[in-house]
Amino acid sequence: MRTLTFFINLSLFLSILSVGAQNIGINKEQPKDTVIYKTGYGLRVGVDLSKAGLSFFDKSYTGFEIVGDYRVSSRWYIAAEIGHEEEITFEDFTTSTAKGNxxxxxxxYNTYNNWLDMNNEIYVGGRYGVAIFDHTLNSYTPNVTTGDTSVPIYFPSTPITTPVTETGLxxxxxxxxxxxxAETFKNLFIGFSGSFKIATVIEDQTGFKTLYAPGFNEVLNSSTGFGFNYTLTYLIPFVNK
Known part of the structure; x- marks a missing residue:
């Protein structure tokens, strides 16, 4: 009888402890994650490595480009590129040079959702470009007609090699x-971008169509063009947010 009474009392005691422990677990506030990851806001500047490489391997091209952007919000960046190019274009009957700034x-706009303290970008954007350049017709072979319809147009074997230059185009x-x-090391970024260009104004040298415009690249018949760059940039953070 005493043994039965002991087990009954022990069961009631354990039940009371269990209910109390559950109440404590319910009322106790769970600690919140208070870690806030901040990223740098500031000026990011660097160079286009592709132009330096092209200048080294292609003797008909010389150029450099400085790139930069400034972060104004979590998604938006003001961006700009400034540079100088000189390109010699070889055609079947002409050789011309475009040179300018x-x-x-x-x-x-950054479309990528970074994890934790990452600071990478997958972005889309737009640019307005302006170039001031000189254009030189280095040599050309004119087509010759005699006026006689029975004699076809022909090209002389010796080209004209007196350069003709027009400035301020x-x-x-x-x-x-x-x-x-992509941030490879702290505040150091490697980037790649491609662009589709639509010309609004491209001035031609008198008597000769512009085939290459600095900053725009090759001018296609549709007045469109393409470009790309491979950049190395460094972020100078002014503030962390």
């Missing part, structure tokens, strides 16, 4: 940009 300015265009930037 350019600037492109616009904005990028102007080019303007719009760009649609897609690119990526």
């Amino acid at each position: 350019y600037i492109r300015i616009g904005a990028n 102007n080019a303007q265009w719009l760009e649609f940009v897609f690119g990526i930037k």
Whole structure:
């Protein structure tokens, strides 16, 4: 009888402890994750490595480009590129050179959702580009006609090699940009982008069509063009948010 009474009392005691422990677990506040990851807001500047590489391997091309952007919000960046190019274009009957300076300015929108403290980008953007350049017709072989319809047009075997230069030509265009930037080390980024360009103004040398405009690249018959760059940039953070 005493044994039965002992087990009954022990069961009631354990039940009371169990209910109390559950109540404590319910009422106790769970600690919240208070860690906030911040990223740098500031000026990011660097160079286009592709132009340096092309200048080294292609003797008909010389160029450099400085790139930069400034972060204005969690997604938006003001972006710009400024540079200088000189390109010799070889055609079947002409050789010409375009040389000048350019600037492109616009904005990028980062579509990538970073994890934790990552600071990478997959972005889309737009640019407005302006170039001031000189254009030289280095040599050309004119087509010759005698006026006699029975004699076909022909090209002389000896080209004309007296250069003809026109300065102060102007080019303007719009760009649609897609690119990526990856932070490889703290504040150091490697990036790649491609662009589709639509010319709004490209001035031609008198008597000769512009085949290449600095900053725009090769001018296609449709007044469109393509571009790409491979960049190395460094972020100078002004504030962390």
